[in-house]
Amino acid sequence: MGTTTTYLPGLAWVGGRLEKNVAVTVCNTSGKILKVTQEKQPKVNGNIGPDGDKVQLPNAILLPGFVNCHSHAFQRGLRGKGEEGDGDFWTWRQQMHRLVTTLNDEDFEAHCTQCFTEMRDAGVTTVGEFHYFHHGEKDALHKYDEIILRAAATAGIRIVLLSAFYARGGVEIPELNAGQQRFRTPGVDKFIESLVAADRVCAQNNKSAGIEKLQTVGVVAHSIRALTVEDLGLLVKHAQTEQRVFHMHVEEQRAEIEQCLKGNKGCTPLRCLLDAGVPDMSNCTLVHCTHSNEKDMRDYMEGRGGNVCVCPLTEGSLADGLPRWLVRKDQVVVGSDSNLRIDLLEEARWLEYGQRLWTERRGHFSVVDLVNVLTVNGARSMGLPIGRISEGCYGDFTMIDMRAPVLQNIDTLKAEEFLAAALYAAAGSEVICGTAVGGRWRPRPIFLPRALVPDGLTVMPSTATSTGFGGHRDRGPFGSGWNCDLCWRREDLSTQTEICAPVSSGPAGSVTSASGNGAAVEKPLPAAFLALLKQASPDVLALARVLIDIDSVSGTEIPMARALETWFQAHGYEVQLQPVEPETGKQGLGSRFNVLAWPKGTQPSSLPLLFNTHLDVVPPFFPSGLKPDPLDPSKQILTGRGSCDTKSLLAAMLLAVQSPMLAALKEKIGFIFVVSEETTHQGMKRANALNLQPKFLIVGEPTAARVMRFQKGILKLRITCRGVAAHSGYPHLGVSAVGLLLDVLERIRKAPYPRDDLIGETDLNVGFIEGGQAINALAEHASAMLMFRLVSEPKVVHDIVSAILRELNESVKFDKGKKGVEDRIYLELITQNAPVDLTHVDKFLDKSRWNFGTACFNTDIPYFKSSVGTKSFLYGHGDICDAHCPREYIGVDDLRSCVGAYARMAKELLESGSGASKLSNEVAQPPAAKRVKR
Structure with a gap:
């Protein structure tokens, strides 16, 4: 570049x-x-x-870039809580205080990192973080100030740390309650010293990032409830003298105004501020002003030049109401406040809608006004040269x-x-x-x-999700953290034809992408990650956390491949990164790699045993964490995307082969880790080109410490119905495709399907239904997506569904004139694979030492091809029911015991003697061919 x-x-x-x-x-x-x-x-x-x-x-x-002028990032942890039932701001505030008392350092940082990352995806480039959650339960004052700055750096967002002075529990209430204790600040002098200390942290972070004013510090008086009028005057004057921005919650609640009138000689909160004697308040932003009166607002906005921040989505959520007297549109900004939902376009929309509801007229904020609210007005509130596409601005x-x-x-x-x-x-x-x-x-x-997708642009990791790596590791998109140059496809702008830009191979411990001139762009993994990956025998928990903290949602697996390349090279293995085409439907993410590793001096095609699992995880990414087991608080669980499915199991596999139990057998064991198991199985299909011929394949999936004897098959179908549009008041003139689809689905759901004494029932899920073009018209089109979990060959169920559709089509066909009679109902096969008979496990494993079960989920096993009748063993710790969900976890004890379990399984298989000699070319038959009942 x-x-x-x-x-x-x-x-x-x-x-x-x-x-x-x-x-x-x-x-x-x-x-x-x-x-x-x-x-x-x-x-x-x-x-x-x-x-x-x-x-x-x-x-x-x-x-x-959009400017979010008011945020409490940690309050993202309240999502979904308290939305039911009666209540108001004050009942919500009690819930917020309860959250505060439960958050530890790690949880606080995780909430903030995820929140800031979501802001970036919502178009926010600068956030004013109104920060009063200063410290942990027993920590030094302002410890959390540094944590929140670190979270912002991880997300790559520009931040003004609006550090809040919070010294009392309410007007005429000197003591802070339990929740407020973690907001406590000392006197004004000490508080100002903390601002200077935060300046130093910001300066160091800006230097590391190489970006000017990436992090700055402003002054906040939390509210008139949290400080005296005397302290308020000192703070607002300090902000003006030191050229800092000043923010404050003002008149969000009528009760606050009533308390202030009583405790401050008949003055409203806004009047208390105006009486502080500061004539120019252009550096001030007052948040909410929901119940402020017109006289005070005109004095503040027109007379003193002050800004007002409105947070419509939060005000709606808390039933606060919306402000009326926004008398200067060029001094109005918006914020996401509680971060229940982060969408600044929606905040701007409801800023205008709020005025419409007050006046019953449209057109208070023009489109230009609203763009300015999100940009240049926000820049004024933050005191930064941003908000314009203009020379000299950032x-x-x-x-x-x-x-x-x-x-x-x-x-x-x-x-x-x-x-x-x-x-x-x-x-x-x-x-x-x-x-x-x-x-x-x-x-x-x-x-x-x-x-x-511009070529060669330096970008930060995707996230859809979070970019944090959890804990206290080397992290962040700038400076010492991890920059991920995503791999894009280029587009020939003259022909609008997509041209694949292949991903080049790069050094271990780095992330590779195609740049604008075709060269590979490499960004290293964090130093702490690399150090642990190179350790001879790291703790399995630490290794699992490093792998979990690498975002590898399907399609973005390159960093995981690089991490494993580092591991294998440091542990004496040959390693090959096999390119795999971009994830289906995500071509812009570029190619990625399967990882094949084998002991030096051997050939991968001759190894008798391979460990296998997948590199990808389902979205959204979230980093690792440790929490008490809710069922047994004396134990711990490991959380994070992939903690259950299957990065913890991958870590256990790596360390199992390092264990003394397999010291004499290590030269017989290799690894094949693949991409896209969670989606299209592209990785395993591509791995077949490696011509691997192991006798045994140990496949890691969370099976709750049971060896699977069967794996159900799958059949995915799409049913499409064609109707005739007509006015819904005259249904005899048409045919509703939606009504037809409902009839079809009813028949399909009630039909008898195969069952098996050992595997169980055929399961059907109607996953997607769509159709119709208007509520007052008979639908022209409708469709549904079905997934069957099979205990029989796919053809058996496919034939049942086909027969139902043929029968229904006979009664609803329509005349197309010269084209003849055509069906209204169509069946499309999406994908299928038969059940997998894994009962060979009985021959090779000691039944007294292992538990057995049936997998009702799909894996890569049906897609692995060999000519020697490879026997697959599906096994892992953790429960599949705890995967693919926000609570995803594995018990730490389960993780640790999984290392030994994998080692024992490999040893049993490699020493199986006569059992191993039975492997010949015998191919397992699907169980349905033997035991299916109808």
């Missing part, structure tokens, strides 16, 4: 309007905008010279995709109309496809359209 990057978007927000033919040049070192020009640009793609890159973004709207951008489905099939939109459609018709997740902070990009890889 050159010294600068010039972006050529389809439209850019410049000078308060959308303009075409804009070129925005950003310094790749300082992250500042160097130049904004407007002239017709030739099409280019990738590097065009030694001094800079140009990137075409023809279908993008480039906006200044290169913080939010990108909107003009090709987003929600913006399609509308009459031709003019420039600002795209923004109006986004603001009033879309969620941020539907239209926002990437953000940049200081010129460093974070795309939303599952969503980002091909033409919006």
Whole structure:
């Protein structure tokens, strides 16, 4: 990458309007905008010279990055709690205090990291974190200030730490309650010293990141409940003297105003602030002002130049109401507050809707006004040179995709109309496809359209989820943390033809992607990760946590492959990374790797035993953690995505082969770890090209410490029904495809299917149903997706369904004239595989030492092909019922015992003697062929 990057978007927000033919040049070192020009640009793609890159973004709207002016990140932990039943702000506040008393350092950091990451995906590049949760239960004051700055760095978001002074429990209530104790600050002098200390931390973090003002500090008076009028005056004057921004909760609740009137000589909270004697309040932002009176608001906004932050989604959630007297639109900003939902487009929408509900008229905030609320107004509130695409401002951008489905099939939109459609018709997740902070990009890889994927841009890990790696490890997208250059597909802009950009191989312990000039871009894993991966025999819990803390949602498995490459090279193995095509439906994420490893001096095709599991996990990613077992608090559980399925099992496999039990057999054991098991099985299908021929394949899945004797098969079908549209008031004139589909599904659900005495019943799930074009019209189209868990050959169930559809079609066929009579109901096969008979386990394993069961889930076993009749052994600790969900976990004791269990299984199989000699070319038959009953 050159010294600068010039972006050529389809439209850019410049000078308060959308303009075409804009070129925005950003310094790749300082992250500042160097130049904004407007002239017709030739099409280019990738590097065009030694001094800079140009990137075409023809279908993008480039906006200044959104500014979230008010957030309490830890309150994200209250999602889903207290939404039922009666109550108000004060009952919610009790729940919040209960949450505060339960959060430890790790949980607090995890909540904040995830919250900030979600903000980036919602288009937020700068957050004002109104921070009063300063310390743990017994920790030094302001410990959590550093934690929250670390969380922001991990998410790669620009932050103003709005550090709050909080010294009393309420107006005329000097003592803090149990929840408030963790908000406690000392006197004003000590508090100001803490601000200076936070400045030093921010300066160090900014230096490490190489981005100016990535982290800064502002002053907060939490509310009139939390401090005296005298202390309020000292703080607001200090903020002005030291050129810091000042924020405060004001008049959110009527009860607060009543308490203040009683305790402060008849003054409202806002009047207490105005009486502090500060004539210029342009550095001040008051949050809520829900019940403020018109006189005070005009004095504050028009007379003193103060800003007001409205948080409509939180105000709606807490039944607070919305403010009336927003007398200066250019001084209004928004915030996500409790972070129940993070969507600044929706906050802006409800800012306008709130005024409409007050006045019963439209048009209070124009589209331009609302864009300014999210950008330049927010910059004023944060006191930062952001919010504009203008020379000298930081290169913080939010990108909107003009090709987003929600913006399609509308009459031709003019420039600002795209923004109006986004603001009033879309969620941020539907239209926002990437953000940049200081010129460093974070795309939303599952969503980002091909033409919006610029080559060579440095981006942060995807997340859809969190980018944190948990605990206290070396972390963060800047500086010493982990930058992941995602692997994209390039698009030839002249032909709109997708061209695959292959992923090059790179050094161990790094992440590889294709850059604009075809070169590989490498970013190292965190140093702490690499150090542990190179240890001879690390603790299995520590190893599992490192693997869990690497985000490898299906399609993004490259970092996991690199981590395992590091492990195997450090432990004396040969290792091969086998390229696998991009995840189906996620081509923009690029190729990734299966990992094959074998002892030096051997050949992988001749090894008698391979350990196998998968590198990918289901979304969303969340990092590892340790918690008390809810069933037995004396024990611990390991949480995190992949803790159960199956990164913990992968760690146990690696260490099992290192154990003394297998010392004499180690040269007979290899590993094949694959991608996309959770989705398409592309990894295992591709692995067949390696021509592996083991006698035994130990497959790791969470089977609750039972060896599986059977695995149910699967059959995925799509049923489509075609109707005739008509007015719903005259149903005799048409045929409802939805009604027809419901009849079909009723017959299918009631039909008798095979059962097996040992495996069980055939299970049916109707996963998706869609159809119809209007509520007052008979549906023209309807469809459903079905999944069967099979105990028979797929053809048996397929034939049953086909027969039902043939019978129904006879009664509903329609005449197409010259084309003849056509069916209305269609059946499509999506995928299938037969049940897997694993009863060979009885021959090789001592029944007195192992428990057995049936797997009702699918695995990669049916997709592994060999010519020697490989015997698969499906086994692992942890319960599949605890996977694929927010609580995913494995017991720490189960994890530790899994190491020994895998070692014992491998030893038994390799020493099975006469049993092993029976492997010949015998191929297992599906159990249905032997025992299926109807």
